[in-house]
Amino acid sequence: MPSMQNTFLPLCRPALNDADIDAVVAVLRSGWITTGAKNAQLEQMICQLTGATEAVALSSATAGMHLALLALGIGPGDEVITPSLTWVSTINMITLVGATPVFVDVDPDTLMTTAEQIAPLVTPKTRLIIPVHFAGASLDLDPIYALAERHGIAVIEDAAHALGAQYKGQPVGYRGHCIFSLHAIKNVTTAEGGLFVTSDQALADRIRRLKFHGLAVDAFDRETHGRAPQAEVVEPGFKYNLPDISAVLALGQLERLDAITAARQALADDYIEKLRAIPGITPLQDPVHEHRHCRHLMVVRVAPERAGLDRQQLIEALKAVQIGAGIHFMPAHLQKYYRDHYTARYARDMPSLPHTTLAGGQICSLPLFPAMTLGDIDRVIDALNTIVNQHEK
Structure with a gap:
């Protein structure tokens, strides 16, 4: 096995x-x-x-x-x-x-x-x-x-x-x-x-x-x-x-939706606590207004100046140790069609999107689904620690 x-x-x-x-x-x-x-x-x-x-x-x-x-x-x-x-x-x-x-x-x-x-x-x-x-x-x-x-x-x-x-x-x-x-x-x-x-x-x-x-x-x-x-x-x-x-x-x-949401929340809580110790890998902040999060995605931001590597390098490094990761999302205004047909056409009038553009190059989604265990979270965290330590300047 x-x-x-x-x-x-x-x-x-x-x-x-x-x-x-x-x-x-x-x-x-x-x-x-x-x-x-x-x-x-x-x-x-x-x-x-x-x-x-x-x-x-x-x-x-x-x-x-x-x-x-x-x-x-x-x-x-x-x-x-x-x-x-x-x-x-x-x-x-x-x-x-x-x-x-x-x-x-x-x-x-x-x-x-x-x-x-x-x-x-x-x-x-x-x-x-x-x-x-x-x-x-x-x-x-x-x-x-x-x-x-x-x-x-x-x-x-x-x-x-x-x-x-x-x-x-x-x-x-x-x-x-x-x-x-x-x-x-x-x-x-x-x-x-x-x-x-x-x-x-x-x-x-x-x-x-x-x-x-x-x-x-x-x-x-x-x-x-x-x-x-x-x-x-x-x-x-x-x-x-x-x-x-x-x-x-x-x-x-x-x-089973309440149970599904509770399982996702418990996993996200564990992620958020353990990510505090990893430089340059930061989870999104929760809204300040009253809300209940359903924890659909575990999105983190990868800051190259602190983590020592960029988002794509991190995804490839996780893939090498059999851990999936994804991107949610590449901003629409940076997609080829909209670069060619929208951004160029409306360049003078298009509002500045500094936060979107920065996040578009940094965000990475880590594994999160109800069947995961806390041991799976530890595996991801250990991999992140190892990867970041290997890339420290």
Whole structure:
């Protein structure tokens, strides 16, 4: 049997158990494997969790962002304010509907944006703000919503990292419009998938139509338990529905969400304490407002002047000792397409993004998933200590 040191420790691993796998098998045997009763159950559970009245299960969070932009009428001539430090799918969707992304900087300690940073970027063309909950922490939402209300601007919370997080005692998703990811690396997963959450029934109904060809009813009629043959296309739509063989995976995880979050928190606490002794490897600071962190990612900043090596060197050194690491994220304004087509075009008007740019070259995600042990944390910490000691000047 290989030793622990020779076994690869991945960056993440889904929190699935045998009951989750059995649930998928049961759906496969049921005769209905596409969008159906399990989707309806998933949407109901998310409403119960968040307090929102409407939830729409989708094939991805990216699909949710695309449909939300369309449903809100965002298009050519409109500006959408959002951080550059996010997964590029948000920026892609803004661009693909013909709108202009306006990048806002982030707080240097939490890597989340603030109302103070957003306010100077608001113009008469601003139609939407998409703030990002990062790494499992919640944004300071009250000032952002207050700013948006003053200007009559919509808000969509990008909560891809924040299922199970709370803001001032309320679950993320309890207000406004919110998008969660259920991708394979997320705290709750359907392998691929996402959720649009809102208390605006008309908006939710339009997203339901758009997700399935623009039909006037869902693929699964909840009264007849089958397809309604008389369904007509109300408007052109897409194919963004989530199959039940995926949706069912999330149900057991949602029932265990508190335990999953607690396990992640215990591991993160151990990381944070032990990282104090390693020069140049610093975890992000938690927000100062009242919140519950769901510890989606264990993000650290690598300061070359103190650690003796840069972020890429650290990732390669960890890989050499069978420890996975990742980058969340390369800033969108530094991606090739947006360097060539956006940054150059709007160079004179583009706001300075010093904190985003600096963090983009420093941040590194360390392994974190509920099945890890404190011994796994010690293995990562020992490796970091050895690597930094070898690179001390």
